[in-house]
Every structure is written in structure tokens, then in C-alpha cells.
Amino acid sequence: MRVLVANTPNRDFATQFPPIGALSVLNYVRKNSDAEVSFYNIDALRPSREEVIAHIKAFRPDVLGISAIVSTAYGYTRQLAGDVRRELPETLIVCGGNLASAANLLLNRAHIDLCVPGEGEMVFHNIVERARTTRRPPDFKDIQGIVLLDADGELFHTGIPEQLDPSLVWDYDWEDLEKTGTIWNYITPIAKDGEIIFPYRKDPRSHEPHRQGKNHAVLNCVKGCVARCTFCHRSQKGIRHIPVDIVMQRLDRMMEKYNVGFVYMGAEAFGADKRWLDEFLDQIALRDVLWGAGGVRANALTPEWIQRMKAAGCVNLSYGNESGSARMLQIIEKKVSIEQNYAAMKAAIEAGFPTGMQFVVGMPGENEETIRETIDYIKYGTTLTPNLNPDSFAIGYAQALPGTPLYEYARRNGYLGDGMDGEEKYLLSIANKDACDPEAAINYTDTPRLRWLAWRPLMSIEVNYHYYKTFGKEHYFKAMGRDIKMLGGIHSGVGSIAEDVIGPYIPLLIQGKPLPFRLIVPILRSRKPGLAHTFYPALFYRLRHFVTLMEFARTIKNEGMGKALTLGWDYVAHRTRSALGLRKFRHGYVSLRKIVEEMGPSPDDPEAMRPLRSGR
Numbered sequence: 001m002r003v004l005v006a007n008t009p010n011r012d013f014a015t016q017f018p019p020i021g022a023l024s025v026l027n028y029v030r031k032n033s034d035a036e037v038s039f040y041n042i043d044a045l046r047p048s049r050e051e052v053i054a055h056i057k058a059f060r061p062d063v064l065g066i067s068a069i070v071s072t073a074y075g076y077t078r079q080l081a082g083d084v085r086r087e088l089p090e091t092l093i094v095c096g097g098n099l100a101s102a103a104n105l106l107l108n109r110a111h112i113d114l115c116v117p118g119e120g121e122m123v124f125h126n127i128v129e130r131a132r133t134t135r136r137p138p139d140f141k142d143i144q145g146i147v148l149l150d151a152d153g154e155l156f157h158t159g160i161p162e163q164l165d166p167s168l169v170w171d172y173d174w175e176d177l178e179k180t181g182t183i184w185n186y187i188t189p190i191a192k193d194g195e196i197i198f199p200y201r202k203d204p205r206s207h208e209p210h211r212q213g214k215n216h217a218v219l220n221c222v223k224g225c226v227a228r229c230t231f232c233h234r235s236q237k238g239i240r241h242i243p244v245d246i247v248m249q250r251l252d253r254m255m256e257k258y259n260v261g262f263v264y265m266g267a268e269a270f271g272a273d274k275r276w277l278d279e280f281l282d283q284i285a286l287r288d289v290l291w292g293a294g295g296v297r298a299n300a301l302t303p304e305w306i307q308r309m310k311a312a313g314c315v316n317l318s319y320g321n322e323s324g325s326a327r328m329l330q331i332i333e334k335k336v337s338i339e340q341n342y343a344a345m346k347a348a349i350e351a352g353f354p355t356g357m358q359f360v361v362g363m364p365g366e367n368e369e370t371i372r373e374t375i376d377y378i379k380y381g382t383t384l385t386p387n388l389n390p391d392s393f394a395i396g397y398a399q400a401l402p403g404t405p406l407y408e409y410a411r412r413n414g415y416l417g418d419g420m421d422g423e424e425k426y427l428l429s430i431a432n433k434d435a436c437d438p439e440a441a442i443n444y445t446d447t448p449r450l451r452w453l454a455w456r457p458l459m460s461i462e463v464n465y466h467y468y469k470t471f472g473k474e475h476y477f478k479a480m481g482r483d484i485k486m487l488g489g490i491h492s493g494v495g496s497i498a499e500d501v502i503g504p505y506i507p508l509l510i511q512g513k514p515l516p517f518r519l520i521v522p523i524l525r526s527r528k529p530g531l532a533h534t535f536y537p538a539l540f541y542r543l544r545h546f547v548t549l550m551e552f553a554r555t556i557k558n559e560g561m562g563k564a565l566t567l568g569w570d571y572v573a574h575r576t577r578s579a580l581g582l583r584k585f586r587h588g589y590v591s592l593r594k595i596v597e598e599m600g601p602s603p604d605d606p607e608a609m610r611p612l613r614s615g616r
């Protein structure tokens, strides 16, 4: 029995977050059967379409498992499954990962035989065992955790199986990455071009002699989350903390075998369980590694816990701030108050962490006032200390993904077109699209698209100028010059023009001097014209009332007069509608999940889709 698991390439370059979902499923089958298993790291290797098919044909899998952990991988998954269906008709094609929540499309339109929307280890093992005798999807109906088309072609959900005990979660073998020659994409030197990477370089401990030459890696320790934000998708219920002794065994092996001395906690709700955190901090402190924690909830850690984390080697933490508006935090069902959002930033910055901020704008209900509240919050968070970069915040537009209330809101309000055709067209339109790319995003607000597009540059203009006014011109440009390379990492935009446009002038910035004004034209002509307001904060602040007009001009330049006029008409139509009091968003500021639930079950949905639509 030959089993191949492959992942999908997301974004322009491979992530450094190891494909732990795929590897855990693979390792579970290896440990519980005599099947010959192999991993194909398409995300890291970035092979061409022809090379992918040649690789899979050479392996001749009986079962191919596609690990599609983001729903923006629909396009790639459909293409891959189509190629395999054509070349290897005997192979059973299974799709796992978060995309599997779009089972109606995958099974009816994308050549997938079986979808595994939840935790895959046990389910995939059962599938592999059953595939020894049959490849007909209806013959898998008694195996829990699968969505398939039954003998009548009807969608059938076989039920949600038990989840793994926390001690068995993410039991993967790094050697599977060694075998694919991709391990050094995930175990990386702590220094790049002679500079220790962000955020570790901000902590003096990272420069201690005994840490030089050590490697960095992701350490996974907490699966799931305590919250259910309405734009966020996860198909598994609740939160599980991997027992600390197991986490430490895994860390010890990484330190011993791969010379790891720096780790980033791969968690979506780090610090939610204080008894676990207490033991974790004691144990990790003994290992003298430096580490960062992502996915911390703003109401999870007191300043005392943050100080303890710092003492145990933590150099940074990051929150899902999402919004500076209490009303939008309701819509998002963040279960965090605006006061907690403010206090969280204060606690992290006062601990000396270079904590940046992350936001989602454009959820239903967002308007000029809520954007203003978020601008004020970012101004607060980025000027708590002069040591941060004015640009240390990221803004993504709300992106509807299957299995989230936002997706159901979009679907039920006609934003995704009709039926499966509409859904497929939408998923193909966001194929490999980032939330920070508004072009692929849908405007769910009552604000005209031109103004909605202008919100993000307006936020940067206001926040940059506030920093500039707070700490002064010289400090502003020094911070820009100091972090230009670091910014390359965070805001790939700056990195891209750093070399060819402003490169020679970085020394000027480092002296606290502005860029020559003549550079504004090449920057505006570059791939990231929006960076002009980063380097000319005072000028763009004075021009802030024309930011919508600038979006109009940018649309003419990038997409032509036709598209710009369409947006112009949309602007007039929106303003007329709101002048007449005709609003799309006619709900109170309550959880979007509640708003969708009040719409009742969607009439045209097969029963089997219900658990997938509602997510966890």
C-alpha cells in the first residue's frame, strides 16, 4: 500500500512554519500500518505542474492525501487533483486541511474522492486501511470524519470523530523533511546577512556569545483556541495543550539534532491555560533558549505573567488585535474588550517586547467611525515606546473563508453569487490571494469601494504622522533607516524597493534625515506606491483628505479608466443610498455568528454541509 501526502504552495515563497498537519497524518499512518508512506513538500520545493505530475506518477500512490490547510488553495488543489485523476485513475484522492470544509465543491467540482474536514490522523489511517479493498467513496460511509458523495451522488457527512488525546497531537517526524531535502527551510540560522533576525535582535540576550550560530525553528505546543472569531476558521473544536514534558522532549531533540537555540511558539492562543503555562515557563527556562509567542489573546496575560515569560527567555509576543473599535470586536466575537486590547499592548511594550499590531478591517458594520477608533488604537500602540518602528502594524481586509460566519454572511447576502457556481467562482478569485491584497477582497460595508480601499493608506498616513509628531522628525527617519532591512521581512513592500530605489539613501535615513523629495516619483511608480506616505509622512498627512481621490488615481494608473469610472459610479450610488438611509448592514453590533444564525439554515444547502458551514 503506497501512500503519498502532498501540501500546496501558498504565497510567493515557502513558509518557515513546518507542514505539521500533513506530517502528523503521515506519521500516524506510518506508526499504525505497514503502508509505505512519503511526503511531497510542494510548498517548499515549488515544482512546476509537470514536475508535480512526474513525481506523483513515479511514486504511483494508491492513496494521495492533499494537505490544503488554507481555503485559498482551492484553485491549486482542483488543478492537482484533476491532473492526478487523468494520469492515475486508480489512485484514491483525499483532501484534508481547512479547505475540506468546502467539501461540496471539492467532491462535485475538483476531482476529490473523500474530504476529511477535521483532525486527520485516525481518519486517514482508516481510509488507507479501507483502500486496500476498495476505492469507491460510498464504501467509506461507515468511517467517521469523512464527507463523500454516496451512491446517489448525494453529499454525505459520516460524523465528527473523537479528537486525539493532547499527548498525541502533532506527533510528526522532522526526518520526513530531511528526506525531502527541505528541512533547512524550517530550521534556519538565527542571523541573516550577519544580522540577527527580528524580533530576537531587539533583545540583548540574543547577542550573547553562547547563542551565536544557533538555529531558529517553530515549536508547536497548543492546538486550537478558546475563541471563535467570526472571520477565523478552524475545523477542530476547542483548545488542547500538548503536555509540557512532551513539548520539552521535542524541543530537546531539536536542540540536540538541529542546534536550535531560538524557537517561535506556533500557537493560536498561547498562554490560555495558566497551569500549563506555569509548568512550561519553568521547563523552558532550564533550556536557556530564546523564544517568541504568537497568537496571544489580549485578555490572556497579566503584566506579571509577561514578566515571567520574559525571564524564561521570551523576547516577544504578538496579539490578534483585530480592531480598535469595541463595536467591531463584538461583530468579530473576539470576546476581548477594547480596554483589554489597550492594556495588552501597554503590558507587552512595558516588558520591552517589540510587539507589532495586526488588524482585520472591513467586516460587516465597519464604517468611518470604527476605522477612526482603530486608527486611534494603532496610534496608541505604536507610540508607547520610541523603540518601535512607525510601520509595525499590519492590516488585512476581511476575507470570507468556508466554515466561517463571515462566509455564511457573504453567501446568504448574495456577495458570492448563486449556489455552487458562485462559491467556486469566489474561491477561484481568492486563489493564493493574501488578505492584505484588497483587489481580491469583497467590500461588506456600506462605504463606497473607493473609500473602503482608501481606509488602509489613510490608517498608515495617520499613524505614521502621529509617530512623526510624537517622537520628532529625526527619530522617525532614524527608526525607518534602522529597520529598513527588518521591514523587508515584515512589510515585504519596503524590502522590494529598498534595494533599487532608496538603497543609496538609507545612510541618510539612519542619520535622521528625510529622503530627497525627488525620490517620491520613483516610489509612487514602484510596486508599492503606498510607501510614499511612509517616507513623506508630513506631506501625506496634509493630503489625507484627498486619499480617496488618490485611490481613484491609483485605479486609473493600475486598472484603467473603465475600472475607475465603475468605482466612481459605485461611490455615487453608495452615497445616494446612505443619504436615503438605505443600508446593507441593518443589524446591531452583535456577533456575526448570531446575525447569521438568526437567518436560519440556508435553504439550498444539503444536510451534510451544515456542520461544515458552522465550523467549530
Ligand code: B12
Residues within 6 Å of the ligand: 005, 008, 009, 010, 011, 015, 017, 018, 019, 020, 021, 022, 024, 025, 043, 064, 065, 066, 067, 068, 069, 070, 071, 072, 073, 094, 095, 096, 097, 098, 099, 116, 118, 119, 120, 121, 124, 231, 232, 233, 234, 266, 267, 268, 396, 399, 401, 402, 403, 431, 432, 433, 434, 435, 436
Ligand atoms: C503558518 C500559517 C500560514 C503560513 C503558511 C501556510 C502554509 N503552510 O501553507 C502562511 C503565512 C503562508 C499563511 C498564509 C495564509 N493563511 Co495561514 N496559517 C498558518 C498557521 C499559523 C499554521 C499552519 C499550520 O500548518 N497549522 C497546522 C495545522 C494545519 O495542523 P492541524 O490542524 O493539526 O492539521 C490537521 C487537519 O488540518 C488535518 N489535515 C491537514 N493536512 C491533512 C492532509 C490529509 C491528507 C488529511 C487526511 C488531513 C489533513 O489533519 C491534521 C492533523 O490533525 C495557521 C493557524 C494554525 N495554527 O493552524 C494559519 C491558517 C492555516 N491560515 C489561515 C489563513 C486564512 C491564511 C491566509 C488565507 C490569510 C490571507 N488571506 O492572507 C493566507 C494564505 C494566503 C494565500 N496566499 O494563499 C487560516 C486558514 C483558514 C482557512 N479555511 O483557510 C488558519 C487556520 C488561521 C485561522 N485560524 O484563521 N498561513
